[in-house]
Amino acid sequence: MQITKSVYLVSGAPYDLLGNVWAIRGEKGVALVDSGEPPAAETIEESLRFWGMGGLPVTHLFLTHGHADHAGCALYFRKKGAKTVVQEGDAHWLREGGFAADRTPYGEGWTYPPCEPDIVFREKTVFAFEDFRLTAYPLPGHSDGSAFYEMEDIRERSDGRKGRTVLFTGDTFSFDRETGEDHVVLCWRGSPDYDPVKLKESFDFAAQRFSPDVILSGHGMPLLRNGNAVIRAAARKFLNTYR
Numbered sequence: 001m002q003i004t005k006s007v008y009l010v011s012g013a014p015y016d017l018l019g020n021v022w023a024i025r026g027e028k029g030v031a032l033v034d035s036g037e038p039p040a041a042e043t044i045e046e047s048l049r050f051w052g053m054g055g056l057p058v059t060h061l062f063l064t065h066g067h068a069d070h071a072g073c074a075l076y077f078r079k080k081g082a083k084t085v086v087q088e089g090d091a092h093w094l095r096e097g098g099f100a101a102d103r104t105p106y107g108e109g110w111t112y113p114p115c116e117p118d119i120v121f122r123e124k125t126v127f128a129f130e131d132f133r134l135t136a137y138p139l140p141g142h143s144d145g146s147a148f149y150e151m152e153d154i155r156e157r158s159d160g161r162k163g164r165t166v167l168f169t170g171d172t173f174s175f176d177r178e179t180g181e182d183h184v185v186l187c188w189r190g191s192p193d194y195d196p197v198k199l200k201e202s203f204d205f206a207a208q209r210f211s212p213d214v215i216l217s218g219h220g221m222p223l224l225r226n227g228n229a230v231i232r233a234a235a236r237k238f239l240n241t242y243r
């Protein structure tokens, strides 16, 4: 599913799989944001072929965090040459391949093939993917290593105007208008490193800092307008229901 001139949804909710996977189409390669649950590799490959990216190598994998429905195919793409990028707090989940059942309050195991990350960032960091610039922001809470990535779709520039700003938000919140008035969905709280204090700080920062044109979250549907209002709605819902 094409979302902007350069960004496509290549696995996740519409494919009946867990964890949205976004592809950024470059001239010589593809960058993925997240890699879906372990069985998603085939669907991702099929979607890349469908959208004409089958001949391009996947050169980068930017992870929003290390849970199995986002990092599940990290090893698969790393073996094919993708540089794997993760925030420091979740690098150990990647190396350990997620967590066993005895490490969650719900007793659910959530594992995937372990993968050594290539790049681990600790603070706001700008990454280059061809001519795109992705700014990574550590925003812990859902997991300790959760992160957002912000980029301008440079292929949408015209007449001196900037392309739309795209914000990849992982699991901190997602969006589902069809659920009605209460249209933001807050993150799962079962991770062993879930931290509501850090999550509040992350929501406070996000509500103040980001006014994206497009929000692409780890689950649910893409949001193509009212970015800042929806982030603020998610922050309010967090204060009213999770604290």
Ligand SMILES: [Fe+2]
Pocket (backbone or CB within 6 Å): 065, 067, 142, 171, 188
């Ligand atoms: Fe998650």
